[in-house]
Amino acid sequence: MPLAVQFTQVSRTFGEVKAVDQVSIDIAEGEFFSLLGPSGSGKTTCLRLIAGFEQPSSGSIRIHGLEAAGVPPYQRDVNTVFQDYALFPHMNVLDNVAYGLKVKGTPKAERHSRAENALAMVALAGYGARKPAQLSGGQRQRVALARALVNRPRVLLLDEPLGALDLKLREQMQVELKNLQRQLGITFVFVTHDQTEALSMSDRVAVFNRGRIEQVDTPRNLYLNPATPFVASFVGTSNVVRGALAEALSGSPAPFSIRPEHIRLGAAGPDSRHVQVEGLLRDIQYQGSATRFEVQLDSGQLLAVSQANDSWQAMPQAWQPGQRVQAHWPQEAMTQLQDTEAY
Amino acid sequence: MHSDKAPWGLRLAAWGGLLFLHFPILIILLYAFNTEDAAFSFPPRGLTLKWFTVALARPDVLDAISLSLQVACLATLIALVLGTLASAALYRRSFLGKESLSLVLILPIALPGIITGIALLSAFRSLGIEPGVFTIVVGHATFCVVIVYNNVIARLRRTSQSLIEASMDLGADGWQTFRYIILPNLGSALLAGGMLAFALSFDEIIVTTFTAGHERTLPIWLLNQLSRPRDVPVTNVVAMLVMLVTMLPILGAYYLTRGGDAVAGSGK
Numbered sequence: 001m002p003l004a005v006q007f008t009q010v011s012r013t014f015g016e017v018k019a020v021d022q023v024s025i026d027i028a029e030g031e032f033f034s035l036l037g038p039s040g041s042g043k044t045t046c047l048r049l050i051a052g053f054e055q056p057s058s059g060s061i062r063i064h065g066l067e068a069a070g071v072p073p074y075q076r077d078v079n080t081v082f083q084d085y086a087l088f089p090h091m092n093v094l095d096n097v098a099y100g101l102k103v104k105g106t107p108k109a110e111r112h113s114r115a116e117n118a119l120a121m122v123a124l125a126g127y128g129a130r131k132p133a134q135l136s137g138g139q140r141q142r143v144a145l146a147r148a149l150v151n152r153p154r155v156l157l158l159d160e161p162l163g164a165l166d167l168k169l170r171e172q173m174q175v176e177l178k179n180l181q182r183q184l185g186i187t188f189v190f191v192t193h194d195q196t197e198a199l200s201m202s203d204r205v206a207v208f209n210r211g212r213i214e215q216v217d218t219p220r221n222l223y224l225n226p227a228t229p230f231v232a233s234f235v236g237t238s239n240v241v242r243g244a245l246a247e248a249l250s251g252s253p254a255p256f257s258i259r260p261e262h263i264r265l266g267a268a269g270p271d272s273r274h275v276q277v278e279g280l281l282r283d284i285q286y287q288g289s290a291t292r293f294e295v296q297l298d299s300g301q302l303l304a305v306s307q308a309n310d311s312w313q314a315m316p317q318a319w320q321p322g323q324r325v326q327a328h329w330p331q332e333a334m335t336q337l338q339d340t341e342a343y
Numbered sequence: 344m345h346s347d348k349a350p351w352g353l354r355l356a357a358w359g360g361l362l363f364l365h366f367p368i369l370i371i372l373l374y375a376f377n378t379e380d381a382a383f384s385f386p387p388r389g390l391t392l393k394w395f396t397v398a399l400a401r402p403d404v405l406d407a408i409s410l411s412l413q414v415a416c417l418a419t420l421i422a423l424v425l426g427t428l429a430s431a432a433l434y435r436r437s438f439l440g441k442e443s444l445s446l447v448l449i450l451p452i453a454l455p456g457i458i459t460g461i462a463l464l465s466a467f468r469s470l471g472i473e474p475g476v477f478t479i480v481v482g483h484a485t486f487c488v489v490i491v492y493n494n495v496i497a498r499l500r501r502t503s504q505s506l507i508e509a510s511m512d513l514g515a516d517g518w519q520t521f522r523y524i525i526l527p528n529l530g531s532a533l534l535a536g537g538m539l540a541f542a543l544s545f546d547e548i549i550v551t552t553f554t555a556g557h558e559r560t561l562p563i564w565l566l567n568q569l570s571r572p573r574d575v576p577v578t579n580v581v582a583m584l585v586m587l588v589t590m591l592p593i594l595g596a597y598y599l600t601r602g603g604d605a606v607a608g609s610g611k
Contacts, residue, residue, distance in 0.1 A: 053508055073511040086509035090527045100513035103523070151513065 003065070004029045004155050004187040005050055010059035014043050019045040021211035022059070024108065027189060029064075029154075032181050034190045034198040037208030038234070043191045046208075047157050050189060051080050064154060071313075078155040079148035082118075083163060087132035087141045093119070093143050094128030100151040104307075118150035119143075121180070138169045149180075155187045162197065174201055195235045199223065207231050228338045232257035237304060245299045247336075249275050256334045260306035265293060265319065268328035276328045279303065282322055293319070295327055303327065360420035368586070375579035394576040402583060407564035414476065414560060415544040418483035422540045425484070425532060426491025431525075434499040448492055451485040459485060460553030463470050467554065474556025482554040483547055487540035494536035495529055537598040546589050561585055 005027040012020040018125055020042045027033045035043035048054040049061055052073035061068040063076060079100070087096050094115050096101075101111035119125055122142035141161060148156055160178075163172045178201050181188045192198050198205045199219040206216045207230070215227040226232035229240045242255040250256050268274035279297040293305040305327060317324060349357075378389035398404050433445055451459060463482050465475070472478060502525070510520040548562040555563060561581065568578040 006424055051508075051512055053511075072516075073508070074514045074516050079513075080507050080509070083506055084503065086503065086505035088506060088509070090526060099510070099515070099523070103510075103513065103515040103519045147513065303453045 002029045003027065004031070004063070004212045004308070005189065006062040006111065007046070007049075008060045008062075010046075010049065010056045010061060012042075012054055013057045018211045020049070020056075020124070022096075023211075023213055025206055025213065025216065027187060028185055030185050032178065032188045032201060033192065034192060034202040034205045036192055036195060036198040036205050038193055042209035042221060043206075043208045044159055044210040047080070047159055047189060047191050050155070051078055051157055052076050060074075077153055078079060078157055079151050079153040080157040080159065080163045081141075081144045081148050082163070083159045085132075085144040086140065087140055087143055087147070091131075092128060093124070093130050093135070096132065097128075097147045097150050101149065104151075105327065111272055114150055115146075117228060118146040121149065122146045122176075137164050138173070141165065141173065145177075145180075149184070149186075153186065155189060158188060158190045160191055163194075164193075171195075177201065199235070205235075205236065209234075210268070225335050226257055226337065228340050229255055229257070230340065232335070232337060239301075239303050241301060245297070245301055249277070251334070252336060254339055255337045257337055258303075258329055258334050260304040261290070262333040263303065263305045263327050265295075265305060265325055265327050265331045267326045272328075273331050274328040275331060275334070276326060277303070278324065278326050281319055281325045283321050284319065284321055291323075295325060355604050371579050371586075374576065375583050377576055377579075379576075394580045398577045398580040401577070403559075403564065404577070407559050408584070409579075410476070410558060411545055411561040414479050414483060415541045417480045417543050418487045418544040419537050419541045421480070421484040422487035422491045424538050426488045426536060427529070427533065429488070430492050430496035430499055434496050449489055452489040456547075456549030457553075460550040463550065464553040474554055475558055478554040478556065479560065480559060481550055482550045483544040486547075486550075487544055490543060491533070491542045492534035494532045494539070497528055499525075500531035531599045535596035538596040539597075542589040542592045546585055593608045 003026050005025070006021050008027040010020060010023045011018060021151065023046065024044070025033075025046075033045055037043045045054060050063065052066075052068065052071060063078065068076065076084050088099065091099070094112065097118050098111040098115035101114060106114075116125065116128065119128060122140050122145050124139060124146065127135070127139065127143075132143065135143065141164075144161070161177075162173050163212055165173060174197060177188075190198070190201065191222060193276055199222070201218055204216060204218055207214045207222065209230045215222060215231045217225075217227075222231065222235050226235060226238065229242075232238040232240055236259065238257045238259055240255055240257050241249065243253075246255050247253045268276050277295075277297055279295045281293060282302075283294040285292040285294075288309070290306050290308050293307070295303045297303060345560055373387065375394060376390040376392065377387045377394075378391045401551070429448055433441060433448075456570060460482070463478070463485075467474060467478050506528070507520055510524045515523065546562055548560075548566065551560050562585070565578060565581060565585070567578070568574055568581075
C-alpha cells in the first residue's frame with residue numbers, strides 16, 4: 001500500500017517543551033486516520049507539521065514519498081479544515097470556496113461551477129451569495145469542508161472539525177464525513193480528543209500522550225487490546241489493576257486492564273476458569289441501556305462493572321449498595337499492559 | 344441600581360464643562376457671520392455671508408488652503424505606506440531590538456512638537472536641504488506614520504492568524520495572501536488611520552513653523568492674522584473651515600474603527 005504521509009522520528013520543540021517527541025507514523029493512501037489524545041498531547045502540532053505551518057525540529061516527514069522539509073504550505077497537496085473554520089469574513093460563501101482555485105489561476109467560469117458543485121456535495125447548494133456571518137455553526141463547518149475539497153487534495157487534514165457542534169449535529173456530520181471519505185477515496189487525517197468519534201469513524205487511530213504515540217491500531221484492537229494503561233483508560237473506560245493484586249489475579253506482575261462490561265456480578269460456575277473476586281458494592285448507577293456498579297475489593301482496588309440492560313422487561317434489582325458481592329471474568333478478558341504511567 | 348437620571352448637580356457640572364470647552368469655538372463660529380468688520384458687540388448686530396465671499400476671493404487664503412491640502416495628502420500617503428509596512432514587520436515576529444524599534448516608531452507622537460521641529464530643522468540644515476514643501480511633508484509624515492501604524496497593528500492583532508494560514512493552505516503565496524486576505528481586512532483601519540493622519544497634518548503648526556521656510560500653510564496664515572484686527576471676520580471664516588476639514592475625518596475614523604470587531608475572527 002503506498003504511503004500518503006510518513007513521519008520518521010519526528011520531534012518538534014517549542015523552547016523547552018517537546019510538543020512532539022520522536023513520533024513515527026505511516027498513513028496509507030485512502031485511509032481514515034485519526035490522531036487521538038487529550039489537549040496538549042501533540043496531535044494538532046502533528047497536523048500542522050503535515051500542513052507545513054510548523055517545521056520539525058528533527059526527523060523527516062514525507063508526503064506521497066516526497067520530503068516535505070522546506071516546502072511551504074501553499075505548495076503542498078494537502079488542505080486543512082480548521083478548528084475555527086477560518087472562513088474569510090469579507091468574502092461570500094462561493095468566493096470562499098472558490099478561493100483555492102482563484103489563486104491557482106483557474107478561469108472564473110470553471111472555478112464558480114466547481115465551487116457550486118462542492119457546495120452541493122456538502123448540501124449547501126444555493127448558499128453561495130451569503131456571508132459566513134449569516135450561517136450557522138454547522139453550515140460554516142460544511143463551507144470549510146467544501147473550500148478544502150474543491151481543490152481535490154490527496155490528503156485532507158481535519159483539526160477537531162466537529163468540536164464546536166452540538167451532539168446531534170456532530171453525530172450526523174460523523175456519518176457524512178465518513179461517507180464523503182469513502183466516496184472520494186481521499187486520505188483523511190482527523191484530529192480529535194473525542195475517543196467515541198475516533199473509534200466510530202477511523203480505519204486506524206494513533207493515541208497521543210505528552211507528545212508521544214502510545215499505540216497505533218484499528219479501533220477494535222485499540223479497545224480490546226490496549227497496549228498501555230493510558231490507552232486503556234483514555235479509550236473507553238477500563239479497570240487498570242497493578243502490583244500485588246495484578247500478580248495474584250493474573251499471575252504476572254505487569255498491570256492488566258479489564259473492561260467493565262466484561263465483568264459479571266455473582267459467583268462463577270464451579271467448573272469455569274474465571275477469575276473470582278469479592279468486595280463491597282459501593283454504588284449503583286442506572287444509565288438506561290446499562291447499569292453501572294462500583295465494587296471496592298478488600299485490597300482497596302475499585303472495580304467498575306457494567307451490565308447491559310438487554311431485556312425489555314424491568315428486571316428486579318438483585319443488589320443493594322453496601323452489601324458484599326462476588327464478581328468474576330474470564331481469563332482471556334484481561335489484557336496485559338506495558339508498565340507505564342496511567343492517564 | 345443604575346438610574347436613568349443623573350443628579351442635577353452632576354448634570355449642571357457636565358454642561359458647564361462642555362460649555363467651558365466649546366464656548367470659544369462657538370464664538371468663532373458665530374462671528375464668522377457677523378456684519379461688523381472690526382468692533383464686535385455682543386450679541387452681533389446682524390448676520391451675513393459676505394465674509395465667505397471675501398475670504399474665498401483672497402489669493403493668500405486660497406494659496407494657504409491649497410498648500411495645506413497638498414501637504415496633508417502627501418504626508419498621509421507616505422504615512423499609509425510606511426505605517427502599514429512597519430506594522431506588518433512588527434506585529435508577529437519577535438527579533439532582537441523589536442521593543443526599542445516600536446518605541447522609536449511611536450516616539451514622534453510623544454515628543455513635544457517643538458523638539459521634533461528643532462531636530463528636523465537642524466537635520467535639514469546639516470544636509471543642505473532648503474526648507475519648503477518637501478520639508479513640511481517630511482515633518483508631518485513623522486507623526487502621521489505613527490497614527491497609521493497604531494491603527495493597522497491593532498487590526499492585525501485582531502485578525503485571526505488562522506485566516507492567513509487558511510489562505511496559504513489553499514495555495515496562496517505571500518503576495519496573494521496579502522492582496523486578497525490581509526489588505527481587505529485592513530481596509531477600514533487604513534482608511535481610519537489615513538483620515539486621522541490627514542486631520543493631524545492639516546492643522547499642525549508647531550513642527551510646521553520650523554520646517555516651512557517661506558511657505559505658508561493654513562495654520563501659519565491664521566497665526567499671522569492675529570496682528571491684523573481688520574481681517575478678523577475673514578480669519579473666523581477660515582478657522583471654521585479648518586475645523587470642519589479636521590473634525591469630519593476624525594468623526595469618520597471613529598465610526599469606521601468602532602465596528603471593526605465584526606470584521607476579523609468571526610469564525611469563532
